[in-house]
Amino acid sequence: MTERRMEATVKSLNGRIAVPGDKSISHRSIMLGALAEGRTTVEGFLFGEDCKRTVKCFQELGVSIEQTEQGALIIEGVGYDGLKEPTEVLDVGNSGTTIRLMLGILASRPFHSVLTGDASIRKRPMDRVTVPLKQMGAVINGREQGRFAPLAVSGENTSGIVYDTPVASAQVKSAVLLAGLGADGETVVREPAPSRDHTERMLQAFGVNLEQNGTSVRLKGKQKLSACDIRVPGDISSAAFFLAGTAITEASEVYIENVGVNPTRTGILDVMKKMGANVVKKHERIDTGEPIADLEVRSSALTATTVEGDDIPRLIDEIPVLAVLATQAEGTTVIKDAAELKVKETNRIDTVVGQLKKLGANIEATEDGMVIHGRTPLKGGTVDSFGDHRIGMAMAIASLVSEEPIVILNQEAVDVSYPGFFEDLSNLSVTTG
Numbered sequence: 050m051t052e053r054r055m056e057a058t059v060k061s062l063n064g065r066i067a068v069p070g071d072k073s074i075s076h077r078s079i080m081l082g083a084l085a086e087g088r089t090t091v092e093g094f095l096f097g098e099d100c101k102r103t104v105k106c107f108q109e110l111g112v113s114i115e116q117t118e119q120g121a122l123i124i125e126g127v128g129y130d131g132l133k134e135p136t137e138v139l140d141v142g143n144s145g146t147t148i149r150l151m152l153g154i155l156a157s158r159p160f161h162s163v164l165t166g167d168a169s170i171r172k173r174p175m176d177r178v179t180v181p182l183k184q185m186g187a188v189i190n191g192r193e194q195g196r197f198a199p200l201a202v203s204g205e206n207t208s209g210i211v212y213d214t215p216v217a218s219a220q221v222k223s224a225v226l227l228a229g230l231g232a233d234g235e236t237v238v239r240e241p242a243p244s245r246d247h248t249e250r251m252l253q254a255f256g257v258n259l260e261q262n263g264t265s266v267r268l269k270g271k272q273k274l275s276a277c278d279i280r281v282p283g284d285i286s287s288a289a290f291f292l293a294g295t296a297i298t299e300a301s302e303v304y305i306e307n308v309g310v311n312p313t314r315t316g317i318l319d320v321m322k323k324m325g326a327n328v329v330k331k332h333e334r335i336d337t338g339e340p341i342a343d344l345e346v347r348s349s350a351l352t353a354t355t356v357e358g359d360d361i362p363r364l365i366d367e368i369p370v371l372a373v374l375a376t377q378a379e380g381t382t383v384i385k386d387a388a389e390l391k392v393k394e395t396n397r398i399d400t401v402v403g404q405l406k407k408l409g410a411n412i413e414a415t416e417d418g419m420v421i422h423g424r425t426p427l428k429g430g431t432v433d434s435f436g437d438h439r440i441g442m443a444m445a446i447a448s449l450v451s452e453e454p455i456v457i458l459n460q461e462a463v464d465v466s467y468p469g470f471f472e473d474l475s476n477l478s479v480t481t482g
């Protein structure tokens with residue numbers, strides 16, 4: 050465990066930055082590249098701990114993935130049928146996206162694979178994917194009837210299903226769609242609210258035919274994927290820390306280049322605008338099927354708001370930093386319909402509320418979210434990421450407005466999605482010395 054002391058001397062954030070590649074898109078580029086026929090090149094890949102686990106798992110399945118001197122990845126696709134039985138247990142580390150999407154891919158492979166991860170992964174629910182995958186004919190065994198990893202998976206002659214997901218989760222939707230591609234017949238996934246659609250967009254870029262109708266996706270199994278060159282945009286979930294940090298500090302102005310602004314991910318921009326934040330999208334464009342823009346953000350006077358319903362899946366990973374932002378907004382911010390926060394790397398309702406309380410925030414947990422009364426000055430103290438990258442980074446943003454230094458325990462967790470976060474934050478920071 051390592052800790053980091055954040056001094057209370059930062060006055061504002063200023064400058065220009067490009068955040069690392071999008072985590073969701075990076076994972077999918079490896080998976081679809083491996084399942085395709087031909088060579089896929091990925092530029093802008095996120096070399097964070099989670100995505101590196103996905104690379105390692107596919108290498109264990111016999112796929113060649115090499116890095117060029119310029120930092121691009123070259124994947125030699127083998128197709129569904131070219132994946133090989135791994136001789137090692139597939140260790141996904143801390144990554145929920147890796148284990149759930151890989152379960153979908155391996156659900157139709159006739160060989161034995163075992164997937165596991167760190168202590169956090171072994172506590173996160175896997176039945177949300179194992180239940181539909183078993184309905185498709187996959188054989189999955191794990192702790193508590195396949196609810197928790199380690200999980201053993203294999204499958205032969207699987208067939209498509211029509212599946213109504215009880216939660217709006219891109220991981221569930223993607224797992225079932227990827228299993229459907231390896232299965233016979235047609236698969237349909239219907240969601241209660243739209244979740245991120247990177248899988249659908251990238252499948253189409255790899256030549257797969259699929260039909261999208263509202264929150265329903267339909268595809269035929271056994272379609273071939275053809276290799277495709279991918280440029281991964283910057284991750285809006287990483288950019289969110291600087292958007293919030295800039296909005297809450299005085300005389301700040303930051304320009305973030307090349308950020309993915311897929312509408313299924315931009316809830317944070319909409320909510321920040323509603324709160325009075327000054328965030329502007331510039332140079333909007335499309336690349337490899339994904340919308341991209343530069344984001345310009347300035348300090349602003351913020352007012353409280355309510356965040357709920359269909360907006361929640363559009364900003365689920367940004368809620369820890371949104372809570373920090375809300376401590377600096379006038380009035381009462383309510384976050385509801387967000388019970389999914391309980392099954393992330395930590396129970397993020399408990400960790401956000403617990404750590405922000407230590408810093409003097411006026412915040413309470415609710416059954417499905419939290420209530421934050423602002424505006425409150427934050428004091429210093431010792432907080433813990435509890436191994437959750439987003440909690441570690443949210444605490445660093447809190448330190449920008451704290452009156453005394455903040456010590457962050459388990460600070461190394463940030464490497465999961467944003468290696469270099471503290472250096473980037475320090476490069477943007479203008480201090481009083």
Ligand SMILES: O=C(O)C1=C[C@@H](OP(=O)(O)O)[C@@H](O)[C@H](O)C1
Nearest residue numbers: 073146217218219220221365366
């Ligand atoms: O599909 C993805 O890449 C992700 C989906 C979301 O999880 P859920 O599908 O559990 O909502 C999100 O929280 C996670 O960081 C990445």
Ligand SMILES: C=C(OP(=O)(O)O)C(=O)O
Nearest residue numbers: 143144145146366393394
């Ligand atoms: C929840 C997250 O990721 P995953 O589910 O892939 O572990 C996250 O990055 O905040």
